[in-house]
Amino acid sequence: MHLPVSTYRIQFHPDFAFEDAQKIVPYLAELGVSDLYASPIFKARSGSSHGYDVVDMAKINPELGGEEGFEELSRELRAHEMAWLQDVVPNHMAFAKENLILMDVLENGPNSRFYQFFDIEWNHPYESIRGRVLAPFLGGFYGDCLEKGEIQLKYDRWGFSVNYYDLRFPLRLTSYLDILTYNQARLKRTLGSRDADYLKFLGVTFFIKNLPAAGDEEHDEERGDQIAFVKHLLWELYNDNNEIRRFIDENVATFNGRPGDPESFHFLDETLNKQHYRLAFWKVGTEELNFRRFFSINDLISLRMEDTEVFERTHRLIFDLVRRQRIHGLRIDHIDGLYDPTTYLERLRDKTGATYLVVEKILELKEELPPQWPIQGTTGYEFLNMVNGLFCDSQNVTKLDRIYKRFADVKIPYQDLIQEKKRLIIGKHMAGDVDNLAHLLKRISSRYRDGNDLTLYALRRALVEFLTQFPHYRTYISPDNFTQQDATVLEGVFNVCRAEAPVLVHEFEFLEKFVLAGYHGTINPEERADWIHFIMRVQQFTGPLMAKGIEDTVFYIFNRLVSLNEVGANLTKFGFSPEEFHAFNINRMQRWTNSMSTTSTHDTKRGEDVRARINVLSEIPEEWDAQLKRWRRSNQKHKPKKKSRLIPSPNDEYFLYQTLLGVLPPGAEPDEDFVERVRDYAIKSVREAKEHTAWLRPDDDYEQAYSSFIQKILEPRKNNSFLKSFMPFARKVQFYGALNSLSQTLLKIASPGVPDFYQGSELWDLNLVDPDNRRPVDFEVRQAMLKDIVRKSATKCGKFARELMDSYADGRVKMFVTHRALKARSENAELFQRGRYMPCRLSGEQRNRLVVFTRELEGVTMLVIAPRFFTQIVDEGQAPVGEAVWQNTMIALPDGAPKRWRDAMTSADIKVEGKLPVGQALENFPVALLIGESI
Secondary structure, three states: OOOOOOEEEEOOEOOEOHHHHHHHHHHHHHHOOOEEEEOOOEEEOOOOOOOOOEEEEEEEOHHHOHHHHHHHHHHHHHHOOOEEEEEEOOOEEEOOOOOHHHHHHHHHHHHOOOOOOEOEOOOOOOHHHOOOEEEEEEOOOHHHHHHOOOEEEEEEOOEEEEEEOOEEEEOOHHHHHHHHOOOHHHHHHHHOOOOHHHHHHHHHHHHHHOOOOOOOHHHHHHHHHHHHHHHHHHHHHHHHOHHHHHHHHHHHHHHHOEOOEHHHHHHHHHHHOOOOEEEEEHHHHHOOOOEOEEOOEEEEEEEOOOOHHHHHHHHHHHHHHHHOOOOOEEEEOOHHHOOOHHHHHHHHHHHHOOOEEEEOOOOOOOOOOOOOOOOOEEOOHHHHHHHHHOOOOHHHHHHHHHHHHHHHOOOOOHHHHHHHHHHHHHHHOOHHHHHHHHHHHHHHHOOOOOOOOOOHHHHHHHHHHHHHHOOOOOOOOEOOEOOHHHHHHHHHHHHHHHHHOHHHHHHHHHHHHHHHHHHHOOOOHHHHHHHHHHHHHHHHHHHHHHHHHHHOOHHHOOOOOHHHOOOOOOOOOOOOOHHHHHHHHHHHHHHOOOOEEOOOOOOOOEOHHHHHHHHHHHOOHHHHHHHHHHHHHHHHHHOOEEOOEEOOOHHHHHHHHHHHHHHOOOOOOOOHHHHHHHHHHHHHHHHHHOOOOOOOOOOHHHHHHHHHHHHHHOOOOOOOHHHHHHHHHHHHHHHHHHHHHHHHHHHHHHOOOEEEEEOOOOOOOOOEOOOHHHOOOOHHHHHHHHHHHHHHHOOOHHHHHHHHHHOHHHOHHHHHHHHHHHHHHHHOHHHHHHOEEEEOEEEOOOHHHEEEEEEEEOOEEEEEEEEOOHHHOOOOOOOOOOHHHHOOOEEEOOOOOOOEEEEOOOOOEEEOOOEEEHHHHOOOOOOEEEEEEOO
């Protein structure tokens, strides 16, 4: 099995394609990267900026360079002995006209060979969408859009279609007859009954009337050939005969109606009512829906990946690329969205053999990956939150709580806020999903004497409570897997539900009895299958609810220290100790040695260096409090008053000041681009919070006032009192944040796991959540910097390292740490991958401000020294190096440790026995990676 030494995530899109990536391969190789980690590269919706809206998994995206461009990039990687880790999206595809499989379903309904391809409830209890796919994409109510002439019938070489702006939906073939036979006598009079083209035209209608229904594969192929023939023949007649062209165009115009004349839309309305889809106002999708989406995004329709045919068809190209060794590892997106993740991963492993496999999976505190999964680990969010928490001073949690509550006037406890917002998401975004679950549960419960009287309404309420109280992203119950851990989680949820909603005690007792009966095996196989199916459906929605309710809502409201508000975080935990970090790494070493270790991704709320800066506030709460009071006084005059409220709210203002400290480039003043970035992010954040405005219902007054406030407080005026006090404090936070980042970078590279780097993060990563983190990366600057670093560190490396610290603002010092540590990792790959992990004992005054451990394998040992809490060690601008800083702090080396070490950072040679003075190890640079060999 190929195991990555390190990965570098590239976000492909039309403006950064395979050809662009090919140019930076030599740079990545020189940096020390072993694997290019690619965002989805399969054909996506035209112009896609991320590739997750796939329309054809059997084709490499032509907008990225297609198969030829892919092969050229692959050759370049092989020339530099680099491998390819590919992001795969098995959960969903785009609901778009370019998705030809979906269009076939919409056109042919049950006669489509792909009828069961997508996760659609065809037998829905609501008559209006029974046997039809809801298409909630209209900008207004259906009737209004129809009578305004926004919905238009069109004819082209692909056939008849219904169009709404740039959306296109195919007309079912039998509906062609409505158009082609409307006033057909007119065409007969014009051409004559014996005209050859007229007879062909009649042949078209005859073929359509007599199309065979779906049958076996042979009949389906025959039916498809006939449809293609009919469409081709009609298109020929349309182009070759002006009278037929005029007849069809006039009929299309008649069906399209005339705005201002409601009756004229009767024909189009009737035609639309016969389709295998129902056009609807986009908001309808939040309350009535008969297909599973990716989270709450209407235009991403989920797949039935549990179906073997779906699995095989969507992964055919992936398996071929793995077989041909073009792809050496797979990253599986949104594993929690699948009906049966375990079976999916087992099939994937069976098809790909010894291929490196990781999953995008959020783990709660103390939650473990299912041990039966045949994978190498996760994409690393648990590592991100652990290492980030090291730089948050948990001793000051009470002070930060008090400062936040006083400034932001926050009254709702965090846990209560979670429950409130999960209920909000269910009501506003997932009502249709919960309704579908409730109907499924009602059908099951009606079969039993103790469930027959449970109403749909009460069952729905019980489901809402169950989903709200669910503590994890999901369990992994399946027909072959129902563990004690799953049963314990479910029992805990039901206990909480009964306490929180005693009025629904009968519903909860019924649910618990039968759900856990499936575990205990006290019901017959048929009944057990029903309940397992119900649980597996529920499991597909607990994850999206956690993500939308907590990460995309609560994390924009509870702003005590926003560096902790990250994907996969639990805000009841304020920071981690070195002991907890070591325990995490030891557990990882034992169970998931090759799991990824990330600090920034395309999904993170903030770049790693934004978090590293904001964490500094946890060390200096009194100074932070004083600055907040000063800024509030300075900026009060800039707050507009709308509807008897000052804008922004205190909570949003508190959020904003942390953001400004986190993202302002070092050594820079706020310019127009910066202000625009902050304004865009601020509006996104308040919409996500859903307190004063929201995506579903924006409050223009609040958003405009908030934007105005940001503009005014950042104006480069001479009398701008806010900037006069903000800039010196920002520079201080930037300095200490940079030191945090160097330690964090080293820990990521040296800890158990595969270090992952998001594009551009080898310099200061001051990105915010997408789309901000998809801005172009200046690789030319980075290439020039790396060449300079390689050249200058070849001689007098210690002196050069000190110079880099003096000019930390340009980010070269972070690239230096990244390059030097990755170089050491490449040269000692086995040591970094398999080396025994051992925390080191520390003594002396500064012992609590260090994270120190060794890795040892076959006589080779490395010693990792990463300081933290720098505000307590050095003054602003002072490098945390030398004995004057570290005084009597000592590292007790393990028995049998080498006596001679070489620092991979500075190339310094160190001789030591027994105990190593930290001041000696950190004589020239803030972090150290020592490599020693036992004699």
